[in-house]
Amino acid sequence: MPLHIVLVEPEIPANTGNIARTCAATGTHLHLVRPLGFRTDDATLKRAGLDYWHAVHIEYHDSFAEVLEKYSEGRFFYATTKAEKRYCDFSFQDGDFFVFGKETKGLSAEILESGKETNMRMPMSDAVRSLNLSNSAAIIVYEALRQLDFPKLV
Numbered sequence: 001m002p003l004h005i006v007l008v009e010p011e012i013p014a015n016t017g018n019i020a021r022t023c024a025a026t027g028t029h030l031h032l033v034r035p036l037g038f039r040t041d042d043a044t045l046k047r048a049g050l051d052y053w054h055a056v057h058i059e060y061h062d063s064f065a066e067v068l069e070k071y072s073e074g075r076f077f078y079a080t081t082k083a084e085k086r087y088c089d090f091s092f093q094d095g096d097f098f099v100f101g102k103e104t105k106g107l108s109a110e111i112l113e114s115g116k117e118t119n120m121r122m123p124m125s126d127a128v129r130s131l132n133l134s135n136s137a138a139i140i141v142y143e144a145l146r147q148l149d150f151p152k153l154v
Helices: 013-026 043-049 064-070 109-114 133-147
Strands: 004-008 029-033 058-061 076-079 097-100
Touching (some): 076 133
Parallel strands (some): 029 058
């Protein structure tokens, strides 16, 4: 089963394009939760994803609740600067979902409260508020893949 990245209301097309490229490279499925802060035909989005869009499995959802309902058996992990546990404190499995919020505000308090057992943060200096969204997604996906011994990747 593939891993999944869920972007809840992403705002910056270049970040989403970079994440799409990571998904293409790793076989990870990408879920985009509306509203999006850009059009899907945006040139910056296309450029960041280069010519890999054909290799990305993308699903669009009208709400995060829709994702939870469709994948009710899934394990969801929530990226936030507010978490106690680090992303490397978890043992990941095939099919896990990694959920990221919008660049300017992160995930809503409601989402974070519903998933507080699996909220995770990335350790960093207090000189910055957060890492770039596409970097965070890549780090977490590659940690999960490392734990799974990089299945189906060369």
